[in-house]
């Protein structure tokens with residue numbers, strides 16, 4: 542069988558995804574400010590961590606929005622992330638914690654599709670859409686193989702991703718969606734708009750976030766974000782065929798059912814018996 546050489550268009554598409562997987566995490570101060578009110582998921586993961594009775598492996602640990610509260614509750618965390626900026630911010634934040642919290646957190650810079658921690662955990666987590674940066678079937682297979690390799694017998698893999706929102710997928714790529722002005726750390730008040738461009742073939746939603754500082758409009762800048770869209774039955778099938786069974790699927794962080802109008806999909810899974 543001959544192998545088709547990769548076309549420039551493929552390489553361009555890969556670069557587009559790589560940029561869309563990283564740009565949003567280059568500015569940890571902006572990330573922290575943007576998601577400071579998101580606390581339901583943190584409480585959920587802290588409860589799961591305490592209930593697991595052991596250490597937690599967190600994929601896509603970022604700057605510790607989840608890992609720090611978990612460690613403050615007495616649970617050891619090993620965090621994996623490929624963003625140097627986010628990990629540096631987490632290290633800085635750890636420096637402000639008491640020594641016993643600091644000692645509970647270990648970090649590994651690397652790709653969650655590849656990193657080997659050489660240890661098994663009763664709980665592996667991948668909070669807040671980190672799994673939406675798995676764009677292809679190959680990405681999903683490599684990642685879930687790593688998850689299984691790090692799960693203790695009867696351990697759980699728990700993660701959450703956004704439910705695909707039909708209104709976002711249907712938006713015109715030409716149209717700007719304006720949101721209220723807000724204070725961007727270091728830039729002051731900014732005008733803010735978003736563009737949505739859904740690639741139906743790859744099931745990837747490309748979002749361009751455009752910021753224009755009111756006092757210095759010439760400093761306007763754009764942050765791209767690429768999120769794979771997984772539909773619920775598709776996700777269940779991917780988990781199944783990669784050796785994980787869904788124990789529970791919720792539509793919120795309070796244990797509510799996964800329904801048509803849920804914004805989020807929370808999966809509590811275990812390694813599937815008999816999967817080689």
Ligand SMILES: C[S@@+](CC[C@H](N)C(=O)[O-])C[C@H]1O[C@@H](n2cnc3c(N)ncnc32)[C@H](O)[C@@H]1O
Nearest residue numbers: 601602603606622623624652653668669671674
């Ligand atoms: C939305 S943030 C979640 C961070 C943190 N868990 C939280 O809940 O705030 C997603 C994180 O996944 C990381 N990430 C994305 N793709 C990754 C990959 N292939 N390997 C490792 N980290 C990745 C990003 O750098 C980012 O820090």
